[in-house]
Amino acid sequence: MRLVKAVITIVLTTGVSVACTAPAAPKRPVATFTCSPASTPTPGLDGHLDVEQVVAGELDDQVIAVSAGAEGTVQVRDARTLKAMGKPLPGQAPIALARLRGVPIVLISSKEGIVQGYDLRSRTKRGPSFLAGKGISKLATGDEDGTPILATWSEEGIKIYDLRTGRTRRLWDWPVGQLLAITRINGVPALVTGAADSLDVWNLRTGQKLRKGLQFHDESDEPEDRGPDFDRSAIVRRGGRPVVLLSTGSQRIRVWDPATHKRLVLLKPHWGVDALAENLALSVDEFKIVAWNPDDGAELTSFPLKSRVTTVATSGGLVVTGGPDNGVRSYDLRTGRQTGVANGSSLDRLDLLRATDDVGVVRYEDSWQAWNPTTNAELGPPVAVPQLAALAIGPHRGRYLVATTKRSVIQIWELRTGKEYGRPFTKAPGDVSALAIGSLRGRTVIVAETGGSLFVWDLGSRTLLYSSVTKQGPLVGLRLAELGGRPVAVTLDEHSLGVFDLATGSRLKEFALGATPPAPKALAIGHVRCTLVAVVTKGWKISTLDLNTGGDLTPVLEAESNADQQALTMYGDRLLIADEGDIELYDLATSRRLTMAPTGRRGRTPRRSRG
Numbered sequence: 151m152r153l154v155k156a157v158i159t160i161v162l163t164t165g166v167s168v169a170c171t172a173p174a175a176p177k178r179p180v181a182t183f184t185c186s187p188a189s190t191p192t193p194g195l196d197g198h199l200d201v202e203q204v205v206a207g208e209l210d211d212q213v214i215a216v217s218a219g220a221e222g223t224v225q226v227r228d229a230r231t232l233k234a235m236g237k238p239l240p241g242q243a244p245i246a247l248a249r250l251r252g253v254p255i256v257l258i259s260s261k262e263g264i265v266q267g268y269d270l271r272s273r274t275k276r277g278p279s280f281l282a283g284k285g286i287s288k289l290a291t292g293d294e295d296g297t298p299i300l301a302t303w304s305e306e307g308i309k310i311y312d313l314r315t316g317r318t319r320r321l322w323d324w325p326v327g328q329l330l331a332i333t334r335i336n337g338v339p340a341l342v343t344g345a346a347d348s349l350d351v352w353n354l355r356t357g358q359k360l361r362k363g364l365q366f367h368d369e370s371d372e373p374e375d376r377g378p379d380f381d382r383s384a385i386v387r388r389g390g391r392p393v394v395l396l397s398t399g400s401q402r403i404r405v406w407d408p409a410t411h412k413r414l415v416l417l418k419p420h421w422g423v424d425a426l427a428e429n430l431a432l433s434v435d436e437f438k439i440v441a442w443n444p445d446d447g448a449e450l451t452s453f454p455l456k457s458r459v460t461t462v463a464t465s466g467g468l469v470v471t472g473g474p475d476n477g478v479r480s481y482d483l484r485t486g487r488q489t490g491v492a493n494g495s496s497l498d499r500l501d502l503l504r505a506t507d508d509v510g511v512v513r514y515e516d517s518w519q520a521w522n523p524t525t526n527a528e529l530g531p532p533v534a535v536p537q538l539a540a541l542a543i544g545p546h547r548g549r550y551l552v553a554t555t556k557r558s559v560i561q562i563w564e565l566r567t568g569k570e571y572g573r574p575f576t577k578a579p580g581d582v583s584a585l586a587i588g589s590l591r592g593r594t595v596i597v598a599e600t601g602g603s604l605f606v607w608d609l610g611s612r613t614l615l616y617s618s619v620t621k622q623g624p625l626v627g628l629r630l631a632e633l634g635g636r637p638v639a640v641t642l643d644e645h646s647l648g649v650f651d652l653a654t655g656s657r658l659k660e661f662a663l664g665a666t667p668p669a670p671k672a673l674a675i676g677h678v679r680c681t682l683v684a685v686v687t688k689g690w691k692i693s694t695l696d697l698n699t700g701g702d703l704t705p706v707l708e709a710e711s712n713a714d715q716q717a718l719t720m721y722g723d724r725l726l727i728a729d730e731g732d733i734e735l736y737d738l739a740t741s742r743r744l745t746m747a748p749t750g751r752r753g754r755t756p757r758r759s760r761g
Contacts, residue, residue: 197219197225197476197477197492197493197494198217198218198219198220198221198223198225198472198476198477198478198494199219199220199221199476199494199733200219200220200221200473200474200476200494201217201218201219201460201461201472201473201474201476201477201478201494202218202219202220202242202243202460202461202472203217203218203243203244203245203461203472204216204217204218204461204462204463204470204471204472204478205245205246205247205256205463206229206463206464206465206466206468206470207247207254207465208465208466209254209270209271210271212228212229213228213229213230213465213466213467213468214226214227214228214229214235214270215227215228215229215232215463215468215470215478215480216245216247216256217470217472217478217492218241218242218243218244218245218258219242219476219494220242222240222241222242222261223238223239223240223241224238224239224240224241224242224245224256224258225238225239225478225492226239226256226270226273227478227492228490229465229466229468229470229480229490230468230480230489230490231480231489231490232478232479232480232490232491232492233490234492236273237273239256239258239268239273240258240260241258241259241260241266242258242259242260242261243259244259244286244287244288244289245257245258245259245289246289246290246291247270247291248267248291248298248300248313249298250267250276250277250298250313250314251314253269253271253276254269254270254271255267255268255269255270255276255277256268256270257289257291257300259282259286259289261284262284263281263282263283263284263285263286263304263305263306264279264280264281264282265279265280265282265286265289265300265302266279266280267313277313277314277316278314278315278316279316280300280302280309280311280316282302282304282306282309283302283304283305283306283307283309284304284305284306285304285305286302286303286304287303287304287327287328288301288302288303288327288328288329288330289301289302289303289330290330290331290332290341291313291332292331292332292333292339293332293339294310294319294332294339294354294355295339295355297312297313297314298312298313298314299311299312299313299319299332299354300313301330301332301341303327303330303343305325306323307321307322307323307324307325308321308322308324308330308341308343309321310341310354319354320354320357322352322357324343324345325345327343327344327345327346327380328344328345328379328380328381328383329342329343329344329345329349329380329381329383329384330342330343330344331384331385332354333385333392334392335351335360335391335392335408335409336409338353338354338355338360339353339354339355340352340353340354340360340408341354342385342394342408344378344380344383345380347365347366348363348364348365348366349363349364349366349378349380349394349396349406350363350364351363351408360408361411362411364406364411366378378396378397378398378404379397379398379422380396380397381422382397382421382422382423382424382433383395383396383397383422383423384423384426384431386426386431386444388405388444388445391407391409392408392409393405393406393407393408393414394406394407394408395417395423395431395444397420397421397422397423398416401419401420401421402416402417402418402419402420403416403417403420403422403423403447404416404417405417417442417446417447418447418448418449420433420435420440420442420447421433421434421435421440423444424461424462425462425463425464425469426444426464427464427465429443429444429445430442430443430444430450430464431443431444432462432464432469434455434459434462434471435452437454437455437457437458437459437531438452438453438454438455439452439453439455439459439462439469439471439481439486440452441464441469441483451483451484451486452486453481453485453486454486455471455479455481456479456488456491456528457471457473457475457477457479457528458473458474458475458528459471459472459473460472460473460474461473464483467482467483467484468480468481468482468483468489469481469482469483475494475521475528476493476494477491477492477493477494478491478492478494479491479492508522509522509529509550509565510522510543511541511543511552511565513538513541514532515538516534516535516536516537516538517532517533517534517535517538518532518533518535518538518541518552518554518563519531519532519533520552520565520566520568529565529566530566530567530568531568533552533563533568535554535556535561536556537556537557538554538555538556539555539556539557539581539582539583540554540555540582540583540584540585540598541553541554541555541585542585542586542587542596543565543587544586544587544588544589544594545594546587546594546609546610547594549564549565549566550564550565550566551563551564551565551571551587551594551609552564552565553585553587553596554585555581555582555583555585555598557581557582558576558578558579558580558581558582558600559574559575559576559578560574560575560576560578560582560585560596560598561574561575562574562575562596562609572612573612575596575607575612577614578598578600578605579600579601579603580600580601581600582598582599582600583599583600583624583625584598584599584625584627584628584641585597585598585599585628586598586628586629586630586639587609588630588637588639588652589637590606590615590637590652590653591653593608593609593610594608594609594610595607595608595609595615595652596609597628597630597639597652599620599625599628599641602619602620602621602622602623603617603618603619603620604617604618604620604639604641604650604655605617606618606652606655616654616655617655618650618654618655618656618657620641620643620648620650620657621657622641622643622645622646622648623643623644623645624643624644625641625642625643626642626643626644626669626670626671626672626673627640627641627642627670627672627673628640628641628642628673629673629674629675629684630652630675631675631682631697632682633649633658633682633697633698634698636651636652636653637651637652637653638650638651638652638658639652640673640675640684640697642670642673642684642686643670644669644670645662645663645664645665645669646660646661646662646663647660647661647663647673647684647686647695647700648660648661649697659697659700661695661700663686663688667689668688668689669688670686670687670688671687671688672686672687672717672718672727673685673686673718674718674719674720674725675697675720676720676721676722676725677720677722677723678694678703678704678723678738678739679703679723679739681696681698681703682696682697682698683695683696683697683703683738684697685718685720685725685738687709687718687727690708690709691706691707691708691709692706692707692708692709692725692727692736693706694706694707694738704738704739704741705741707736707738707741707743709727709734710734710743723737723738723739724736724737724738724744725738
């Protein structure tokens with residue numbers, strides 16, 4: 151799921167910055183402020199940052215779920231309750247369950263390209279380390295004439311190992327692929343591989359192809375002639391022999407017999423094979439799980455999901471899911487009832503604009519979505535806004551509203567329902583690049599920047615209250631706050647930081663940031679040591695500026711990242727920075743970097759948005 155940074159948005163529930171105490175569900179904005187940074191909890195790395203893979207199996211007659219997150223940990227849980235069984239293990243996806251000399255283990259990959267087994271009972275290392283190579287994409291386990299083996303696919307190709315000794319048995323120097331499985335065909339141990347437009351079967355004894363592979367092309371409009379989605383394909387046994395279930399990408403499953411090299415049937419529409427159990431296949435269809443019979447494609451059951459899912463596993467009548475909301479969930483396969491949930495970390499929910507501790511909104515590329523900042527859970531499906539440029543959230547008459555911009559049009563949405571709230575604002579003189587929702591003299595206002603001017607509208611009547619020339623270039627950031635008991639708008643462009651009286655639009659202060667490159671990237675407003683500050687990132691530097699004087703309140707910090715896309719959020723004295731691949735947490739009061747972790751989120755988008 152790709153989270154596009156919302157660098158031009160914030161909420162003014164009072165003249166309060168996001169780092170300070172505000173009413174949980176205000177019926178009317180209240181102009182008060184209490185400096186209590188400790189009252190605002192800082193998100194912690196207390197779980198997964200994007201669940202990249204889940205697997206399920208049995209351990210001592212107990213169904214377990216094992217999940218791997220982008221932050222670099224693997225957690226073993228009771229599959230029904232999702233209660234953690236011991237501390238997390240180090241590593242990342244892909245993972246796989248196996249048995250080593252009768253001991254149940256989980257095989258875990260690392261970013262260094264090493265696969266290591268861990269005893270599922272003792273959580274200690276078990277067996278040799280396997281030097282698979284960096285960029286591991288697939289793991290598969292099986293048997294070669296009585297010898298337990300592990301197959302890995304990485305940037306160094308496919309490697310076959312003796313699972314007990316770690317000895318390399320065979321190597322194919324191929325680029326990374328999507329399908330890797332070990333089976334037996336006519337009594338011969340075989341490796342099935344799928345990559346690009348080719349499906350091949352290899353004799354594990356000789357390393358040679360068992361027979362000519364299956365090639366795909368796009369020259370025909372017939373579904374069976376289209377290349378498959380190998381990531382959603384799998385091997386099953388039908389009538390005692392293995393067959394390959396190939397997702398065609400057209401909501402059909404092609405069945406191919408690798409022994410006879412024959413295409414058997416096309417099963418009824420399914421998205422693909424996302425998980426397998428005995429006599430059961432699972433497909434994730436949007437926010438729904440579909441269970442079906444792999445013999446004939448007949449649907450067995452289906453039920454809705456609580457969140458977007460990118461990985462799923464099943465065992466013992468339970469379905470375990472994971473996805474970009476960082477959480478792991480468990481469902482009863484028969485009833486569809488959720489039996490457990492393990493919420494992940496909220497550290498990467500930096501893009502989430504908070505209205506309260508349990509109400510917020512996240513911006514994606516061309517949509518927004520309501521989230522709970524405390525549980526890190528989705529509150530509803532995404533709402534599509536094509537050409538989304540800016541986003542804001544704020545309270546209005548006992549509810550929370552979301553404001554979005556599409557060029558010169560400002561739309562207002564009700565956060566809980568995702569429905570439009572009244573008619574759009576259509577009288578902005580140009581494209582709106584910055585947006586905020588605030589309070590002014592007891593009325594809710596929309597503040598927008600376009601063409602070098604600030605425009606302030608009354609939300610209830612849709613009337614323009616005033617416009618004010620900022621004398622600044624295109625804004626990098628717009629924030630609302632309260633300075634000396636007065637509601638203000640804080641603006642940031644390439645060269646300066648401006649402070650404007652929200653009631654009159656008059657400029658109160660302007661602080662030059664210097665004309666030398668690089669230009670500022672992001673802006674946050676908060677309180678450090680009970681002083682209202684503007685935090686500005688410029689190149690590698692993090693500056694904490696006293697908004698009363700414009701001077702540095704704390705020493706300038708050196709960031710770990712210099713990405714073009716950044717978003718900032720204040721939690722008391724602490725600052726969170728998210729860029730295109732990492733998140734950083736700083737204590738501004740002590741000028742220390744507390745942590746850094748990968749987000750693992752770039753490049754993903756929702757499958758479907760609600761418009």
